[in-house]
Amino acid sequence: MARHITPKGENSRQQIIQAAYSLFLKKGYHATSIRDISERCGLTIGGVYTHFPGKESIFTAVLDEYNPLLKVMPVMLEAQGDTLDALLHDMARRMVSGLGLQRDTLNLIFIEVVEFEGRHFEDLFPKVFPLLIEGIERITRQEQAIRQIPLPVLGRSFFGLFFSYFMTHIILARKLPFDDTTLDAFVDIYLYGILERQDIPSGNGGSPDMNG
Amino acid sequence: MARHITPKGENSRQQIIQAAYSLFLKKGYHATSIRDISERCGLTIGGVYTHFPGKESIFTAVLDEYNPLLKVMPVMLEAQGDTLDALLHDMARRMVSGLGLQRDTLNLIFIEVVEFEGRHFEDLFPKVFPLLIEGIERITRQEQAIRQIPLPVLGRSFFGLFFSYFMTHIILARKLPFDDTTLDAFVDIYLYGILERQDIPSGNGGSPDMNG
DNA sequence: CCTACCGATCGGTAGG
DNA sequence: CCTACCGATCGGTAGG
Numbered sequence: 225m226a227r228h229i230t231p232k233g234e235n236s237r238q239q240i241i242q243a244a245y246s247l248f249l250k251k252g253y254h255a256t257s258i259r260d261i262s263e264r265c266g267l268t269i270g271g272v273y274t275h276f277p278g279k280e281s282i283f284t285a286v287l288d289e290y291n292p293l294l295k296v297m298p299v300m301l302e303a304q305g306d307t308l309d310a311l312l313h314d315m316a317r318r319m320v321s322g323l324g325l326q327r328d329t330l331n332l333i334f335i336e337v338v339e340f341e342g343r344h345f346e347d348l349f350p351k352v353f354p355l356l357i358e359g360i361e362r363i364t365r366q367e368q369a370i371r372q373i374p375l376p377v378l379g380r381s382f383f384g385l386f387f388s389y390f391m392t393h394i395i396l397a398r399k400l401p402f403d404d405t406t407l408d409a410f411v412d413i414y415l416y417g418i419l420e421r422q423d424i425p426s427g428n429g430g431s432p433d434m435n436g
Numbered sequence: 437m438a439r440h441i442t443p444k445g446e447n448s449r450q451q452i453i454q455a456a457y458s459l460f461l462k463k464g465y466h467a468t469s470i471r472d473i474s475e476r477c478g479l480t481i482g483g484v485y486t487h488f489p490g491k492e493s494i495f496t497a498v499l500d501e502y503n504p505l506l507k508v509m510p511v512m513l514e515a516q517g518d519t520l521d522a523l524l525h526d527m528a529r530r531m532v533s534g535l536g537l538q539r540d541t542l543n544l545i546f547i548e549v550v551e552f553e554g555r556h557f558e559d560l561f562p563k564v565f566p567l568l569i570e571g572i573e574r575i576t577r578q579e580q581a582i583r584q585i586p587l588p589v590l591g592r593s594f595f596g597l598f599f600s601y602f603m604t605h606i607i608l609a610r611k612l613p614f615d616d617t618t619l620d621a622f623v624d625i626y627l628y629g630i631l632e633r634q635d636i637p638s639g640n641g642g643s644p645d646m647n648g
Numbered sequence: 649c650c651t652a653c654c655g656a657t658c659g660g661t662a663g664g
Numbered sequence: 665c666c667t668a669c670c671g672a673t674c675g676g677t678a679g680g
Contacts, residue, residue, distance in 0.1 A: 384600030
């Protein structure tokens with residue numbers, strides 16, 4: 225049953241995945257034809273079908289390789305920081321540097337939602353969930369006191385910060401200019417939002433306004 | 437130049453839009469055929485083309501009528517509240533009740549991003565932007581002191597809260613159970629995140645943990 | 649991995 | 665002469 229993969233065959237497979245990836249990002253799944261993919265990777269249609277049993281299996285292969293959620297979590301978990309403040313900012317920076325800020329960064333997720341009704345999230349969940357848990361643990365392990373927020377909600381809101389930043393970038397950034405301090409400002413708002421009052425750092429994010 | 441629209445014709449047009457909307461939500465744009473749409477609304481293909489010059493114009497008509505961003509903003513702007521706390525929670529509640537919590541709530545936006553490369557956002561922006569500005573003004577007009585956050589960033593993060601909540605709902609809610617206090621917890625985190633320390637309300641969102 | 653095709657269906661339009 | 669639509673079919677392309 226073990227499939228013997230020749231170097232040449234594996235190379236073709238990778239080229240198909242790469243070609244499909246760039247086409248899916250640009251046009252979505254249904255608007256991308258097998259002919260588009262085969263032309264871009266230099267194979268014939270028949271050649272493509274020696275590596276994949278169907279069009280959807282090409283998409284799942286692309287998803288395995290390029291899913292932004294799978295790509296970004298390990299990079300984020302390498303973040304360093306002695307305080308929660310430093311840790312969250314480093315996580316955010318790694319998130320953006322790991323994904324880039326192109327408009328199509330999240331497109332594979334959108335394709336999955338719109339063109340597959342989220343069918344493949346079932347497979348994705350067990351891969352992403354442990355990484356998300358580890359991220360939450362990194363956060364709650366810090367010394368600064370976090371407000372009483374149910375752990376699932378804390379995790380979900382932390383995860384949501386990712387979408388908040390990227391979605392508003394996709395929709396707003398072509399019309400409104402945002403400089404590169406915006407990400408840090410987003411993180412500051414979240415940080416202030418989850419910390420107990422007495423543990424809010426004073427060195428960051430603007431001076432307090434004392435006139436009530 | 438003024439087009440005279442008969443009741444019957446306008447009715448057919450609305451039925452096409454409605455049929456297309458439900459099909460686009462389920463399968464996306466390219467996977468939905470004119471035939472699918474015409475069958476669902478009870479017209480022939482030719483009949484559909486008396487109302488629209490092409491398939492894409494059906495999509496833009498659907499977008500005008502059902503765009504979640506356009507639908508939700510006016511509902512949110514009716515929010516009431518004497519404090520920022522009360523105002524934001526009412527805004528959030530109206531947001532969810534105005535859109536519902538189906539998995540496909542944001543699908544029109546995703547279709548736009550993935551299948552049209554965001555082309556139609558250009559037309560959407562002038563419609564949504566003033567409403568977003570008004571929302572920000574409602575927030576900053578309150579008495580409670582908001583931290584020194586650049587106004588565009590405040591607006592973007594407020595807008596982002598919307599995506600944070602819905603995207604994480606789409607991805608997580610089928611696997612993890614979240615009760616209906618989650619939305620309020622999200623708003624609380626944001627509220628704590630933008631308020632000055634001395635103006636943080638103490639009656640809401642968990643008691644302070646005083647042991648440092 | 650290619651050439652040569654299949655059943656079916658695509659978006660769009662003809663005359664009436 | 666208008667609108668709203670019909671049955672039939674156009675040239676091309678889809679996944680396989």
